[in-house]
Structures are given as C-alpha cells and as structure tokens.
Amino acid sequence: CTKDFLDAELITEITDENFYKTPKDAEAALVGVYDGMQAVVGVDGLSYPLASMILSDNAYGGTGNADSFTYQAVDEFDVNRSPTDANLYEPQWIAYYRAIFRANTLLIKLDQIDWSEDMARRNQIESETRFIRGYLYFQMVQLWGNIPLLTEPSSDNIPPATPEEVYAVVAEDLLFAAENLPAVAYNTVQAGRITKWAAKSMLARVYLYYTGYYGESDLVGLVSQSDALAHLEDVIANSGHALVPDYANLWPAASLEDFAGENNQEIVFGVKFTFTSDYDGNTDGNHWMVMLGMREFTSYPYANGWGVTVTEDLYDAYDETDTRQNASIIAIEEEEVPFDNVKGQREYTGYYSKKYAPMATEDGSSLAVELGGTNFMIGQFQDYFAIRYADVLLMAAELGSPNAQAYFDEVRQRAYQNDFTPLAITTERLQEERRLEFALEGLRYWDLLRRGVSEAAQEIAVSTTLLNGGVEAQKTISASNIQTTEGLQQIPSNQITLSDGVLVQNPGW
Amino acid sequence: QxxxxxxxxxxxxxxxxxxxxxxxxxxxxxxxxxxxxxxxxxxxxxxxxxxxxxxxxxxxxxxxxxxxxxxxxxEIATSELDEIVLIGYGTQRKALVTGASVQVDGDDLQKRSTTSALQAMQGQTPGVQITSTSGQPGSGLNVNIRGLGSTSGNNPLYVVDGVLTGDISYLNNADIESISILKDAASAAIYGSQASNGVVLVTTRGGRKNTSRITFDSYYGVQNVSNKIDMLNSHEYAIITNEAALNSGRSAIFSPEQIAELGEGVDWIDEMFVDDAVTQNYILGFTGGSETSTFSSSLAYTQEEGIVGGEDFSNYERVNFRFNSEHELYDGFLTFGENFTFAYINSNGVGVGNQFNNTLRGAFGTPPLLPMFDEAGNYYDTSNDDEEWLTGYNNPYASMVYNNQNENNTQKLLGNVYAEMQLLDNLKFRTSLGLDYYASEGHSYLPIYQLSSYAFRDRDRVYQNQSKGYSLLWDNLITYNFDINDDHLFEVMGGTSAYKFQGTYINASNVDLNFNDLEHAWLDNALNTDGSQIEQNGGPNPENMRMSYFGRFNYNYQDKYLLNTTFRADGSSNFAEGNRWGYFPSVSVGWVASAEDFLIDSNVVNYLKLRASWGQVGNQNSSAFQYLAPITFANTNYNFGNEEGVLTPGAYPSRLPNPNLQWETSEEVNFGIDARLFQSTLSVTLDIYEKTSKDWLILAPNSATSGAGAPFINGGDVTNSGVELALSYNNHIGDFNFNVGVNGSYNQNEVGNIPSNDGIIHGETNQLFDNAPEFYRAQSGYPLGYFWGLETAGIFQTEEEVNNYRANGKLIQPAASPGDVIFVDQNGDGLINDSDKTNIGDPNPDLTYGFNVNFEYKGLDFTLLANGVAGNQIVQSYRNQASQFANYTTAVFERWTGPGSTNSTPRVTLDNRNYSRFSDLYVQDGDFLRISNVTLGYDLTNITDAFKVDKLRVYFSALNLYTFTEYNGMDPEVGYGISNGTFNFSSGVDLGYYPRPRTLLVGLNVTF
Structure with a gap:
C-alpha cells in the first residue's frame, strides 16, 4: 500500500521513457530540431545573420543615439567601446547548444525506434537532423573558432575542440545528408524541408570557407575541390532551382505585391520565420530584423526599427544600372524618404537595409502586427535566405566549373537586365560580384575572411565621419583589432566562468 | 460576628x-x-x-x-515554567523542554496592530530573522530561522492546529492563541523532511469551560511614506547632465538660457506615493463553553491600502471566519473537536520584482524634464521627441496606471477534525484529519498605450486565471505515560502521518476587448479569434505524497534529569523508488541544576536548566519528477509550407534526468541555558548552536553545452553557527508593573562546497541595470549570497595619480582620468578584471536584535518595541547605468568636481564608466534600529462602570515610527533579493524598494 501511495504520476508530460518509440515520435523530435535552428538563427540581437552584416564592410552598428555602445563594440572589434558587454553572444551560444542537444538526442535515439523496415524514412529523418547539426556547428565554428564539440548529449565540462575536429563533423553530417536525401526536384518537397540540393550547396560553402580561412587544400580530407564542384554541378543540373527573373522580386520591401514568395525557385535553403512569436515561449519570428529598420521612423512601405545602418561604401559600390542597388538598400535622400529622426540615430549614413526591412502598412502601422504578430519587435516573419541559387552558380564558377563564365554572366545578366554588358571572369571580379549580389545577406564578412584575415582587415577597416544624433563624429574600425581577433568573436564570459577556465577567451576580447 | x-x-x-x-x-x-x-x-x-x-x-x-x-x-504565576508549551505533535511543560524553542503569546501579537502575525513577531524572537520582501500590503515576509541553510528557499514549515501549510499570512492576529517556534533540529526533527528550516507551530484560540465572552477589537489608521528619497529637479538635473557631457568630451547639452527656464520639473517619486493610505481591522469574537463543550468563533475584516499608487493599484483586503469547538463525550472517554479558519483575500498590487518588473523603479530614473501630460491632457508620449534626454523614457506614473490593472482573490480553508480517546488513564489515542484548501482567481487588463518607442502596447489584452487545490493530512497518535516509583516518569508517543497534495490551474489571455477597462476585462469580452494571439494553459500541479512514521520517548527523573529522543521516517513521492525514504533522529538532554541540593535554597538562582541537543532534519523541496526527462511539446514548432502562421508541432527533451536524487539533510547541535534569577524577576535564555545543511537540493549550474535544463542534484553545504540571548525583567513598584526585554542573536553563515565545475553558484546578470554583471554568488568559504565585486580605494585626484598607479610594470587604469574611481588590483597583475573581484559585502546580518519596554499602571498601558540588524550590507542601484540621461538622487551632489573635492564619489560622465563595473560604490552598510511600535492605551473601565463592559480599552499606536540608520535609501529593511525560483539565496538588493509605511492608528478593544 505504501508503495502505491507514494507513486506519483506525471499527467500532462511525456518523458523520455515513453517517447522515441515510433517514427511519428522521431518526426516530432525532428520538428523540435528545426525549432531549435529557428530559435538560434532568429534570436534577437546579434544573431548569425545580423552579426555577419555588422562585422562586414556593408553595415555599421548604428542603433539609437542614447543606446549603449554594444553594437559599436561588435562593429569595431573592440570590447572597450562597451566594457560591460562581456557576454555579447551568450543567448546565441546557449541557443546553439540547445539545438545541438535536440539533434544529438534524436540521433542517438534513432536505433531504438521501430522503423518496420522503412529505412528510407529513417534516412530522411537522420539526414535532415544531421544537416541542421552540421549547419549550426558551421556557424558556431565560424563565429568563435574554438568551441566544445558534442555529438551526443553530455552534461560534462567539455574543452574546446580543434577547428579540424568540428569541420570533420560538419562535413560528415552534410555528406550524409547529400548522399541520403532523395534526388528529387526541390518543388516536390514540402517547403522549408531540407533537400539534397541544400546539403550539396552547403557542403561547397563549407569547403570554400574552410580552405580559404585556414589555408588548407581540402575539407579535412573529406571533400576535395572537385568533389565540391561536382556537388554544385549536380544541383545546377538536377535540382529544378533557377534564378527569379527579377532580382527585386526576391525581397518583400523592394517588390511589394510582385514578391516572388519565400519558397521561390531560387531558394535552395532558408530558415523559416513567422509572426507567431510571443512572450510566453513561442520563438517563431525573425527577432533580429527589427534592428535593421529605420530608427524609430516609419514611411510606407518601410517600418520603424532600431537603426543598424548600411555603409555609404556599399551603396557606392553599385553601378547605377545595377538593379540590385535599389533592391538591396533604402536610400533616404535618393528615394526621398522623409526621415526626420537623425537626432535619434547613431552612425547615420542615409542608408538602411531593404532586403531585410520591417514593413509597414499604408496607414503606417506594423505589417507584422496587422497580420497577428505580438508587436513589431518579435512579430517579424521574413525568412532568412541562407543559400540562393545565385550562390550555387557563383560558387561553381569560383571552384573552376567549365561553365564558369556562363554562370557568372547568368547572375550579372539578371542584375543589369537590359544594361548587361559581358565581363570576363576574374577572381577579383567574382568576389566583387559576390558582394553586390549577396549584400546584407550575411555572406560578405565570411567571403572577406576566407581571403585571409589581413586582407579582410584591410577591407573592413575604416576611418570616416558619421552623424551621431545629428552631430558629426569620428568612426574608426581599426585593422589591427581585426588582426588581433583573427575575425573571431567573443566567447561569453559567463560560460568561461562556468567552465572554470576550460573554455578560453579568444584573443582581443 | x-x-x-x-x-x-x-x-x-x-x-x-x-x-x-x-x-x-x-x-x-x-x-x-x-x-x-x-x-x-x-x-x-x-x-x-x-x-x-x-x-x-x-x-x-x-x-x-x-x-x-x-x-x-x-497575577499569573511568575513561574512560566508551569506554562504548557507547544511541541511537535503535543505539548510539554516548559520546565521539561530540552530543545531550543521560543513562544509568542497571541495577545502580544494582537497588540501590535499589524496585518500579519509574522510582522508582529519582528525583533521579538531571538534567532528568527523576519524581513519584509516589500512594503506592499500583503507582501510576504522572509523568515529565516538561524540563518540561510539552503539555496532553494529558507522558509520554515508552518503547522496551524496540527495542519501543515506554507504560509500563515491568512490568519488574523486576534485568532492566534500562541505561536511556538522550534529552532533547533532536535525540536524540529519530529517533522523530519519538512523541518530543515525550522518549524512554526500555531494554535488558534479555543474556548474555556464554563465561561462566555464576546470581544470586539478594531483599529483604524493612516499610512504615509516615512522617508522619501530626493531626486534632482530639472534645474539640478540639467547642471549635472551638462557636467557629465563636458566630462565625456561633449559640449554642454543645456544652454544657460534653457537652464534658467527649466524650473522644478516633475518629482516622479512624489507622484508615485499617496498620502494617508488607510489601514483598518475589525474583529468580533465569541468564546465560551459549558462543562463538556467549549467553542471559539470569530469574524474579522482587515484592509490595508498601499502607499504606492493607493487603493486602485496596491491594496489588500481580508475577511476571516473561524470556528473552533471541542466536546467531551462519554464522561471524557472521547473528546471530539474541530478547528477551522476560512479566509477570503482580495488583493491587487504593483510590480515589486526585478528591474523590469518594479513599478517604483521607473520613478528613480525618469528625468524630471519629462512632463506628466501633453497639451491635450494625455499622459506624455516621448516617442515623437528627439531630445536625447527624453528618448526612450516613459512616464512612470502612467506606466503604473497602464500596467497594474489587476484584481485577485484567494480563498483558504484550513483546519482539522479530530477525536481523542482516553483508552486507559495513561493511554491516549488521537486521530485527526487536516485540510488545507485553497482557490484563487484573478484577472488583469492591459490597455493599448504608447508612452515611448519602447513602452507601448498595440492591442489590448486580458488575462484570466484560476487555480485550486488541497492537501489532506491524516495523523494518528498514541501516547502512553507511566512512572516507576513516582520518580522515573516516562512518556512514549508513536504516530503515523499521511499527506497528499493535489491541485489544478488554468490561465488564458486574449486580445482586442469589447470594453476598455478592468471591470470588463474577462475572456468572454475579447473579440479576437486568431489563435496565435490566444494563450491558454492548464493542468494539474504535480502531485505530492508523503508517508511518515514517527515516535518520541521522554524520560524525566524528579524533574531534574531530562531525556528526550525522537525519530521520524519519511517517504516522499518526489524521489525515485529506492531513494524515497529519509530517516531523521534526534536526542536532547536537560539538567535542572536548581533542583539540586546546592541550589535549591538559593536566593539568587530560582531556576537553572542546562540543555544539550543533537538532531537531523531534512528538505525535499525539489521540483517533482526530477528522476525523469520530460518531453516538451509546448512552443515547439516550425512553419513548413507556404503559409505564414501555420505551425507543425514538434518536441524535445527539456531537461536531463537524475534518478539518484535524495533528501537534503541538516544536522544541528545546540547547547542552552534557561535561568530565572532574583525572585524570578529576571529570566535568561541562552543558546549556542552549529547547524550544517548538506546535500542541498540544487539545480546544478551547468554549462550551456549540456543543451538542456539541468536536473536537481544533491550537493553543496553551508554551516550556520551562532549565539542567541534573551533577557526579560519583570517587576512592579506598587501598582506600576513593568517589563523590559532584550534579545539578540549572532549568526555566521559560511558555504562549504558547491558541486559545479568552478565551485560557485553564479548570481543572475542583468539585474542592477541593463547588462549589469554578476554581483552575488554562493561560493565556498563565503556567506551565502555575498556581494562579489571590485574594491575601491578612493578617487584619482590628479593625472599624476593615474600615472603613478602601477603594478607589475603596468599602468593599472590607463584609461582613467582625474575624478575616476581607483579600483584595487587585488592580485597585483597590473590589470583590473574579474580576478580582482572579492567579497565586498554580506547581505546576512551578523546581529539581529530587538527590545521591548512595557508598563502598566491602573489601566494605563504603554509599549515600545524596537528591532534592528547590524553587520549586513545592502546593494543599492536606483539608476540604470546603461543610460546616459537617467536622473540621479541628490547623493550625486557629493561627486568629485576637482582635486581635493572628495575621495569617495567619482565624477559624473555620460557613459557612467565608474559604475559599469560592480564595485563597493554600490554597497552600503545596512545596519538599522527601528522603533517599530509605540502604543499607549487606557482601559476606561478603570474610571467608570458606565459602559457595562468588562473591558473598554482605547489606544493609540505608531508603527514604524522612526528608523535609525546610515543607509541613504528609503527603507533599510530590504528583504528583496534576486530570486528565480530555484536559486533563492540573494537578499539585500535595493532596486527601488517599496518602503514600509509609517502608520498612525487608533484602536479599541471591548470585552463583554
């Protein structure tokens, strides 16, 4: 009797003792992994996409004139700009490992699930899970360089792995997905799901970054240049992906009703967001996009935000016949936006991101709220386009495809439309084209770094005058800070302390 | 004749x-x-x-x-030693008590005119530190018996008429017959796994045989803030802000012409408080009995308005009904009775939590230049202002109005039904069924508003919640007394106790209301049908069951040599099978030396008892089901497909399991002396103890790499050691009776080890201001919750001093300028960083003390009570240091303005660089002595019988009359600490603390 009396029952929760039994459980757990990816890529503030923009030569930290100098510390690779910011990336760090934990748990539980001989289903689930794990580890190792690597759940105090070890897991995960996902046209797969083509394209990106940044000849012995190229050629030949005819139609704020949609033919892989975030634990939104809005100023179709600014250098990099300039950047004067909050804006340049811009309805209210979002800060719903088909073409060109010139021309032709004039492909021109094509999509910084830290440092370093609260102020990003940090970011000081020094801060932070 | x-x-x-x-x-x-x-x-x-x-x-x-x-x-026999005191599952003659306990009489509590009994006990019970968590009516009190023993909560177990409960704030003081606090482990061990923080036993009033009596007691008073803090007015603010700008390399922000026109501006602190907030209490009691039955009933109403925002925003109201009776049947063979108290509590309140949920805090930071209203008479909205000193600030009064519209009510029914059988002359069996039932509901309204670009709400929202639950307790006791030759007295008790808790909750919210006020803020009035805006949760609370077996054996030789042993075995459903049972023994001995021949005729020593005790008690306060890893479905989804807002649900394991979880245990040794001297006019109680709490139930602080919530584990320990002394002197000179009491307790708290990688439980960050660093922690060798920061060594007066401040061949503060604070480079490495941080304060007082003076002369009575603490520190952070334009308190007038001006307060700068690190600039001594109650009363029946009543006393009281302290905040009694539910060891953090009011009241006691 005593034993029964003391046996409590968990009524509303399932536990790991009765979960992970059926393929249906595995699919629910896989959605949990996608949710983990969504939470970290959409996290507010210094998410991977936003940090990548600010770190590059395309955007400044900006924000409000009375705000703390957090974004300047990131932008200028200088923690002394905001000494209290010892944990710049802690929410991100925590969110990455949460997502990794979900993936690792699912992967070790796959064996205990009753698949009833349906191994294709198992491979599908394993591939999607491993892609996400590989993709997230890639972001982490890019950001911090030296990170603990877990391929199964553990609560131990784990020291950082070498970059090679991390890249080996990344490459193996992506290779598994590339090999095991079905070779079917992208549009036969549910939108948002990871495809074989996403895995192959991501593998090429990892190859290019790893070999470039670390100066190696192949990707940890697992992927050679020709392997990487072959994957891309496979995507080009068999995926069904193609460019959207008009560049502007890729971006909602640039195309409005002509928007090609979030699952258009050009999107090889995107992280999906929607407006259902709330303050009760739902994190489905693009929480960093609000940072890119004009500082507390709305002018249809652009809604207010916190004012990360775009550099004049980027705006000026475009030829005036290039349709990508107007599709990528909000230009206050050129577009005659009646912006009147220069006093509230730090590092005002006259330019804001248009690709990722919070949007307003014609009467000036937040489109996100209109659709049902909690508010304009967490209600933003625009997907993050991680890999576009244009990138597949330009990567294939860079990796030495026999069709390199044709791929290069295809991307440029769309950009210049009737003003297109052919240009012979060179390494410099290809890199410049990548900047123009992928501006403000979170690729530029890494494209610079894979040309070597010192070259990246020269490109990013700047000494200029900007308007802080309407008053001219000096803006300096020094090359030596970038050299010192080797382009790596601050590891959260709280986590270093918790590890009792097993984690080590990156130089310069 | x-x-x-x-x-x-x-x-x-x-x-x-x-x-x-x-x-x-x-x-x-x-x-x-x-x-x-x-x-x-x-x-x-x-x-x-x-x-x-x-x-x-x-x-x-x-x-x-x-x-x-x-x-x-x-007069009551001076020998209180014949008094019967409450002990666990029974009573005992005070003379025979061998543990450490303290008693409080219900009449004394009632005389304090407080809304809660705990508040009335402040400073009157040595070893029991009682601290307000906020001055808001109905706010809880922290009760620490003999220091902090755990990271997961330190509140004692409350037992009301034998029924276990977590809180006694629902009781009216007038309903309490007496309170007995079991302090040492030996006294408390009979409650086993519930008792590691001590036990507070409460009995409610019962009737007396062959009497009848009606009493009416009431008081009515007004409350006001006792010590309002001074903020800068507009004129002063502009001058200081200009100085900060100049010190930061900017030009002046306000021109002399602007400054001349500014005037006073708004005193936001002033706006938040109301004058003469009412507190009132009325209680009507009926007691009496016949030869075989007794009863005691009462009906009471209590109300207290808050001094912040007044009745609309901060209020507490309670109605009590009590019915206790006892009946003897079959010539006393069977005694049957019941005790029930019902309370209906209405409350609403403002935010008194952390910096993001603290209504009063806004008033500290908001610049006085922000107007209350705009030209149209609406609350001022700064979102269209581009003045940098207004950007982002919002009207704190309006924010209170918009964000604190709520109504909550709670009902509690607590009591028991019992029967006692006198099976033989010396053999008694008792069975009782106890009930602790609660139900509560609330709703709130969040209107649409815009006060700044950060403070706004686009859609109005309603929240509604309900919960209810009960715990049932079934106790069976058998007691047997016998003696051998009248000299050797034995008492044996054995018992069982079964406990079960069940409860459910439901809460929901929705947007877009039909009506725009709190009265109509109910879910049915919300129009929205879009599911993504509807929040709804509901379910059962985790069940909790316990089964216990316990026993006690007492031996007493001629009231001279005393032995007391107890044992309890507890099984809890909170742990996995195999780890469920905990065993809690105790033993205590006493020697009444005054009964020995060499003292029995002493004129000085009338009574002297030496006591010693040892015992173990436990704690099972982990969340339930820690031995399992739950799978979370909530908020887990992804929007596959082509449509926004369409979600596919998912799942993940949210926590790691720990099947090995067990009881937390405290072990305590106590030595004590009870004495009565000089014709029993002076009584002395002295106790010395050492208490070690080990195998804490804590959430192991784990690295983010584990990727999931940590489970509770056992680990860590803390030792509290201390001394308690209580002196009481009673005497009379003719009709002038007087009593003076003094008590004090000294406690030292030291953490042993912590089972994490770095041996530390880290405090929360982002608490003192935006992005504020960690500032308190639990760490081996330090007091629990000590303040961890940089020590300062004055202010750099000149550039030369900056250049001479070197160590290890380095300039220690190369970026400093004259007027900046000097940080001590503890390790001499030439750098100021976290490794220079050290213990710069302890929120736990070394000494807690109180005294009382009472006298009575022919119907006139006077009481003065005081309580205080010493040796503790408070962290004060009123200003958001991440903000350039937050207002300052007038303490900023002491800032450095040039060489020689001061060596304690640094210069002002816009980036607040001297305050961005946590240092002793934030820390102040928290010593205080509070005159908590002064009462003068007179019983009018002493001059006339015209009223035909037995007693007609009128009295005047002042509560919280004056506080002696060096602390410069509004109230030095800061019970607030950063608590996230699982780590509950922080205290003494003043972020804009809702102060205790000063109350002036008049009262009436009538007995028919």
Missing part, C-alpha cells in the same frame, strides 16, 4: 474575570468559588483573612479589615 464580603476576581494579564477561583478563609476549610463573572460572596469574621487561589496564578492573602468589598487582581 460575620460580615458579608463580596468582590470580583480578575486576571492581571487581561483584566478579565476568572471563574472558579477558590476563595478560602485563611486557616480553615471553609470557602467558596467565584462564578462565571468572577464574582464571589462569603461570610467571614471581619478580622480574618481571605486566600484567593487558582491554578496558574499567584495565590493572594488579603486581610478583611472590616471591608465589605474586596476586588482582587490575580
């Missing part, structure tokens, strides 16, 4: 008539007894004497001297 003498006998303690007093003619066996009204009538020789005697009172002998009327006041 015989005269007829008549008179009334009343009690000296409450002035009430005593029925049944023996009135004997001296030296004879003739006499009578007093009736229900204390009245007697006797025929006696006018030269003889009368002897008045009654159990528990001092016998009096009065010569008749030809008088016809002799009224007598009987």
């Amino acid at each position: 015989q005269n007829t003498v008549t008179g009334t006998v009343v009690s000296g303690s409450d002035g009430l008539p005593i029925p049944g007093v023996n009135v004997m003619v001296q030296g004879t066996t003739t006499g009578t007894t007093t009736d229900f009204d204390g009245y007697y009538e006797i025929d006696i020789d006018p030269n003889a004497a009368l002897v008045f005697s009654y159990v528990g009172f001092i016998t009096q002998e009065i010569p008749v001297n030809n008088l016809n009327q002799i009224d007598v006041v009987l």
